Amino acid sequence: MTDLQVPATQSTPAIVSDAAAGLLSMRGDSYPENSFQFFAPVIAWVEAQLARATTALRLELHLLYLNTSSVKAMMDIFDLFESAHRAGKAVAVNWYYDRDNGRVAELAEEFREDCSFPFQIVAGTKESPA
């Protein structure tokens, strides 16, 4: 499976995946002009990873600002995680936020509401972004 290596831009987050380690990370702001086009490969990668029989998947998020269509894309990804979790797969999300910006944690809480898989909201600092 081809891993993702998407560098960050002003309006899109950096995305890095590691299929062997079962890891996907996103870092930055997300307000792409064409959100479907931007997230389609990410969602495809998650689906492919979760379709493998024995794999685990951990999602590491360092996201600050999301526009509406990115919010929807994240919820689609969390839905995939939820289904995988119900099918007995080991999936988890760690959402990191800057201690100085507690509002981001509140937003992560809202995302977490309907998720029954392990979903941690972790405080970091600018100097050591967890």
Added chain:
Amino acid sequence: MSQADADLEARIASLLADPAHAGHPLHAALAELSQRHRELNGQLARLSWISDRYQSAVRDEHQALSERYERQQRRQQKIARISDSYQQLQREQTQKLRVSANLDALTGLPNRRLMLERLQLELRNSAQSGEGFCVAVLDIDRFKRINDECGHDVGDRVLTHLATVLSAQLRSDDFCARWGGEEFLLLWPKLSAAAAAEVGERLRAAIEAARPPGAPQSLQLSASIGIALHQRGAEIADTVKCADLALYEAKRRGRNRVVLYSDATAPSPETIAALRLDRL
């Protein structure tokens, strides 16, 4: 099949079976009618069963669709809610940036940019109302020496303390900004030159009496102030320049004093050049 139907069928069956009625002309017709009735009853039952099945399938589908619709609706609401929160977050950040873009980070006073906007506004207000305004440039005397001898920490504390002293003396319409380095600009709307000179003198005395916390006891703080009355039709830059010239004159006369600009008090370019070097 209803009980009445069942009873009728039983009665007909027993009549047909009775040997006494054998050979009766109606016997064959009744047997055929009874048979036909049973078949139709069977068809009706089957039709009802199919119809019920069909109805319940439609009902199930409707139920599933409406559940899916509600789920989608909840999801859309959640997306909108989270998205609204993000928008709010961004608005707050923009607000914070706007504030910090207009304030001096050290003293918390309005910065040069905000003061320039405020001066332009005052220019328009004054043109409409016909009331004059004054501008003052205030410069801490021998600030470089304070920085050199007491350190930049003390220098910063002096600036911060001075901002507090100035703010305490302002009327609600007055405006005070950190103009640069150790220079402050004051805008006094609806104030005559004579009244401005009095306010300037009050500020000068307050600064002379001020003891910035954390500064050495030996530190004697003073400031020179140049004031200019805005002349109708003049540019803001001209008025600020006049106040600046008055400030140079105050420095030339020995500092720690207030000078009101007039053509007579305007210093020569050579004096300004000499004082500029001295102020560094």
